[in-house]
Amino acid sequence: MSVLHKLRSRQLRRLSRCYSSEDIFRFHPDQPVISDHRVLDEHDYQRFVSRRAAAREPALTRTMTSLAYKVGRQMLSLAEGMPNEGVFPFRHLQLTTTAGGTLTIDGAELATALQYVPSQGLPCLLQQLREYQTTLHRPPPLPRDVLVTCGSQHGIHHVVELLLEPGDPVLTTQFAYTGLHSALRPYHPEILGIPEDADGLVPARLEEVLHARARKGLKLPKMLYLVPTGNNPTGTVLPEARRRRIYELACQYDFLIVEDDPYMFLNYDEPAPPSFLSLDSVGRVIRLDSLSKVVSAGLRAAWLTAPAPLLAAAERLQQAELLHPCTLSQTIMHRLLSDRPALSSQLQSARELYGRRRAALGAALRQADPAADWTEPKAGLFYWLRVRELDDIYNMVFNTAFKRGLMVVPGQAFLFDTNAPCQYVRLTFSKIKMEDIDTAARHLADIIEDEQKLRLQTRAASER
Ligand SMILES: Cc1ncc(COP(=O)(O)O)c(C=O)c1O
Structure with a gap:
């Protein structure tokens, strides 16, 4: 037997010992999370939202589109600027999966898939994503919601636009995903790159930086961006104790944690530690999910989960930027997420x-x-x-x-x-x-x- 083959079988045996098929969807701690810190309210979030983002207002036409989806189709509408479904050139869409299944989209579903939808996302997908987040992460109950994005890179861009003023300090790992830097560059931020060891970002070093800034009266950062599982480029995974400590520091020094987690399902040796979302007892986590690495990058299938006031502000950015992510892609995503065993x-x-x-x-x-x-x-x-x-x-x-x-x-x-x-x-x-x-x-x-x-x-x- 070749060394590679031996390695491979050893690894597969180890993996199957560690994971049951449903474990792959488990990202919450064993015990419920209890915190002594105060839950953030609408007023608190105002100090996190940038002036630019705060200046955005909902477009009335977009509000009407959301209303139309909420009340159903029985309205006599002379309001919406949607194209007539009669002009759509497709009647039937069929995809064959690699597992041999068939995914057919036609009739009303296809008509919706080719139509404008609310900026937040395709309503049935949003409902599904809310349930999915609740099942996988079991976050402490707080007003939160999801926003469909075109990849988590889009989510990063939203977060930067949403939170930062030019020159703001930003916490991240010493080596960080390039897409974060691309989004940040025009803001000329002060980057506070925290060193990592074999277990990822070192909380003690994070604390040193925060403590020193507070002591010197320097502006404190509003956000920490990190990739908790399989950091790009370092490949580290933050253990649960570090995640808890970092969350504690966020409460103590009043910053938000941006959890970008596209490698969450690619945890090779052990079941994944609880996500930051699952530990978020007071509303400090913005979470970015993406199916790019494990389903398809071209679908741009991703979503952002955040406390409700931040999510509403992000939705306003989305309205102005692209009305909404591609509906056909959202429809395929909805179908993929519906079949849990196949997923x-x-x-x-x-x-x-x-x-x-x-x-x-x-x-x-x-x-x-x-x-x-x-x-x-x-x-x-x-x-x-x-x-x-x-x-x-x-x-x-x-x-x-x-x-x-x-x-x-x-x-x-x-x-x-x-x-x-x-x-x-x-x-x-x-x-x-x-x-x-x-x-x-x-x-x-x-x-x-x-x-x-x-x-x-x-x-x-x-x-x-
Ligand atoms: C850490 C991290 N975040 C985000 C992305 C972008 O992912 P998406 O395709 O969902 O935009 C990548 C892609 O390499 C990544 O490594």
């Missing part, structure tokens, strides 16, 4: 597929030992490698590796200051052909070795 096996097979790839790249990377350091990611899609002896890998990535036909992402991509020197590279195992993984790792090992030799020669020449 469960889709998610499990996605996790198994990536699990095998993670193991394959992990085994192949031994060729880069001891030139680089890394640990196997606990969740998500990325290996995060520190290259020894080099202060900066930029030249290695863009010159040496690129010329030899190998693409990896330089660590700078995950810093707000993309010009800063960085020793890390991010490797993704999601899409490369399985048969190419070993060759790619060998090339990487050779390239690192060559760069290290070059660096030693340059150093020796300059010391001469």
Whole structure:
């Protein structure tokens, strides 16, 4: 039996011991959450919402569209600027699933799927998402709601628009998802990047930063953005105790937690820790969900969950920006989420597929030992490698590796200051052909070795 095959079967056995098929939908703690802190009210949220976002008002026409969906179709309406369904060119849509099932959308469902809907989302999908969040996360009861978005990148953009003023301090991990930086850049924020260790963001370091700012009378951040499970790029998973501590700090220092969780189902070794949403007893969590990594990225199937006053403000942004996300996509999403057993096996097979790839790249990377350091990611899609002896890998990535036909992402991509020197590279195992993984790792090992030799020669020449 090959090493890879052994690894794979060991891993699959471990996974099936850890998870039952319904466990894949469990993101709440065993015990209900109790907090001594005060629940935020409408008035509290006013200080979080940016001036720009607060200036937005609901469009009357959009309010009428929402009303039309709420009261049903028996109204005599001369009001709505919707197209007549008679002009739609499709009568029947049929999709065959990879599992062999058939998804047919026709009649009234198809007519709605081709029509304008309320900005918050397709009503039947919204209802389904509310129930889905309640079942998966069992959040403490508070007025919350969901908003359908076009991917969680869209949710990040909403959050930044919703909360930030130019120059505001923003908390995040030291290395963070590039899409956050793209959304933030025009605001010229003060980035407070908190270091991570093998278990993700270190709460003690977060506390140091907050404590020091409070002591110096500096502006305190309104938001902490993090990817709690399978951080992009570091692959870390925050354990429950850290999540609880970070939540406590949010209450103490009065900030909101933006939980971006697209890798929640790609937790390879153990059932997922409780989500921040599940711990949110006072209304400090904005949660972003996405089906991009485990169902389809092109559907842009995602949603934002937030305390009701923040969600209403986000919906106003959505109205102005795009009226609503694609209804056809929302209809497909609704169908996918309706069949829980099929969804469960889709998610499990996605996790198994990536699990095998993670193991394959992990085994192949031994060729880069001891030139680089890394640990196997606990969740998500990325290996995060520190290259020894080099202060900066930029030249290695863009010159040496690129010329030899190998693409990896330089660590700078995950810093707000993309010009800063960085020793890390991010490797993704999601899409490369399985048969190419070993060759790619060998090339990487050779390239690192060559760069290290070059660096030693340059150093020796300059010391001469
Ligand atoms: C942490 C994180 N957030 C958001 C996204 C974007 O996801 P979506 O396709 O849902 O917009 C990605 C994609 O790589 C990601 O890694």
